[in-house]
Amino acid sequence: MNQMTNLTRLSPKDVRRLSRNRKLVGTTISLCEGYVQANLVILPEKDAFDFLLFCERNPKPCPLLWVSSPGDPHPDGVAENADLRTDLIKYKVFRNGKLMGEIEDITDIWDSNLVAFLIGCSLSFDQILLQAGFHLYYRQGDQTRVYVYVSNIHCKSAGRFSSPMVVSMRPIPGDRVSEVVAITSRYPKVHGSPVYIGDPAGIGIDHETIIQMTKKYDIGIVNNLLPTLPNNITPVFWGCGITPQVAAIESKVEFMITHGSGTLFITDLKLEDLAVF
Amino acid sequence: MNQMTNLTRLSPKDVRRLSRNRKLVGTTISLCEGYVQANLVILPEKDAFDFLLFCERNPKPCPLLWVSSPGDPHPDGVAENADLRTDLIKYKVFRNGKLMGEIEDITDIWDSNLVAFLIGCSLSFDQILLQAGFHLYYRQGDQTRVYVYVSNIHCKSAGRFSSPMVVSMRPIPGDRVSEVVAITSRYPKVHGSPVYIGDPAGIGIDHETIIQMTKKYDIGIVNNLLPTLPNNITPVFWGCGITPQVAAIESKVEFMITHGSGTLFITDLKLEDLAVF
Numbered sequence: 156m157n158q159m160t161n162l163t164r165l166s167p168k169d170v171r172r173l174s175r176n177r178k179l180v181g182t183t184i185s186l187c188e189g190y191v192q193a194n195l196v197i198l199p200e201k202d203a204f205d206f207l208l209f210c211e212r213n214p215k216p217c218p219l220l221w222v223s224s225p226g227d228p229h230p231d232g233v234a235e236n237a238d239l240r241t242d243l244i245k246y247k248v249f250r251n252g253k254l255m256g257e258i259e260d261i262t263d264i265w266d267s268n269l270v271a272f273l274i275g276c277s278l279s280f281d282q283i284l285l286q287a288g289f290h291l292y293y294r295q296g297d298q299t300r301v302y303v304y305v306s307n308i309h310c311k312s313a314g315r316f317s318s319p320m321v322v323s324m325r326p327i328p329g330d331r332v333s334e335v336v337a338i339t340s341r342y343p344k345v346h347g348s349p350v351y352i353g354d355p356a357g358i359g360i361d362h363e364t365i366i367q368m369t370k371k372y373d374i375g376i377v378n379n380l381l382p383t384l385p386n387n388i389t390p391v392f393w394g395c396g397i398t399p400q401v402a403a404i405e406s407k408v409e410f411m412i413t414h415g416s417g418t419l420f421i422t423d424l425k426l427e428d429l430a431v432f
Numbered sequence: 433m434n435q436m437t438n439l440t441r442l443s444p445k446d447v448r449r450l451s452r453n454r455k456l457v458g459t460t461i462s463l464c465e466g467y468v469q470a471n472l473v474i475l476p477e478k479d480a481f482d483f484l485l486f487c488e489r490n491p492k493p494c495p496l497l498w499v500s501s502p503g504d505p506h507p508d509g510v511a512e513n514a515d516l517r518t519d520l521i522k523y524k525v526f527r528n529g530k531l532m533g534e535i536e537d538i539t540d541i542w543d544s545n546l547v548a549f550l551i552g553c554s555l556s557f558d559q560i561l562l563q564a565g566f567h568l569y570y571r572q573g574d575q576t577r578v579y580v581y582v583s584n585i586h587c588k589s590a591g592r593f594s595s596p597m598v599v600s601m602r603p604i605p606g607d608r609v610s611e612v613v614a615i616t617s618r619y620p621k622v623h624g625s626p627v628y629i630g631d632p633a634g635i636g637i638d639h640e641t642i643i644q645m646t647k648k649y650d651i652g653i654v655n656n657l658l659p660t661l662p663n664n665i666t667p668v669f670w671g672c673g674i675t676p677q678v679a680a681i682e683s684k685v686e687f688m689i690t691h692g693s694g695t696l697f698i699t700d701l702k703l704e705d706l707a708v709f
Contacts, residue, residue: 330635332628386631387631
């Protein structure tokens, strides 16, 4: 029995407590099946209205689950007895539109003028897709790669925030694309239905632009080249909650904290409770 | 004002009466918006059970709207005062697995042991797609071509009937494929959601096989080569009610009558009444 098998038994509360005590390393992929995982964005109060508007205008990449009052790190109603300053495995810190690095705790840099945003993450519905028999390639074998790309789809701007849309990609058999649309449409709070289906080049994703975008927007994710897919497998793209990190760079925000790569905040929300039909 | 503009005002009853009186030529594409158009299949009683089972097992290409009792050409409940022997613009006649030709009236070859099947047609939802702003290419300019192909998807066999699935194709912008899945999912009785989305080659459709299939299964439709699409346009495929005609050839049925090319039976059913949600 490997480590992952044991960890899948952990409750959201367990994961948050273990993270707080610095007992967990690695990613939250596969943890707490059935529970909603969230992207974290923390901004100074002065940028909070613009960002809230950005989320409101771009619900596919940035579906809001919860927004704090200034200075309040406790997402009550979303996660019991949680503290956003300590309960993630890792955090990224951006300063002046640049990723400074990843750290394990943000207690020291937290202050009373910060506002926290939790944004749904599509990892939340992967478990349902797996149960439905989809092979999410990035979990096959020892591959744990998530396919994430900067597309040429323009998010709607809001105040100081503008950004191209970051998208996650899952390779889906062409004869099951309708089904994957139907399943994911039920959960708009974790990105909902696909934003684009078909040739990646149609939204500006090809090998050359991937390299350019990875250089232009260094958010610390691996340069994912496009996988070679058989012709009966169709690339399906969803909005991605990493978009705010690209917006931080594009908009040169002075200060932003986010979750670390693959280390999302795990809520007490059950995915099924967010289904809209 | 061209002829088509006038004809769109006709009610289903008008079209059936005009067809009966041999006043109409051309196709039923664009006629009777909002009403369900149906593929017609007529078979001897001895083959009716096998074919009914074939439809039951293959609801995507062959969604049944109505089945007659043997010898009854009046589809009561589906179309008032209608007669399936006269109320279509044209009919195809197949004998011994071969298309014999198209005729305008089947009164002379109708007999009391024949069973008629009405199968939903995806032309029925095209009007809704047009209203939603989709450009169905085959109606642009003077193009009235419907993209129809024999795929390599195997229908489930039933008794003497087996067939590859015929599919219709609509080119859809990649960022609206989710929407077109959502819209068409509501109408399973006119083929419902797409059976395949993506590279045509993934279901065996390429220029070479199109030519081979058109030769192998001569059902009197134009050899539709694949259109060249921009890379942000995705080919989307639905099951097609022409499948029984290919089955007639594949299964070498002694006798089958169907609607003629593009000349469907127009029912009194409103599409919205068939929506399942």
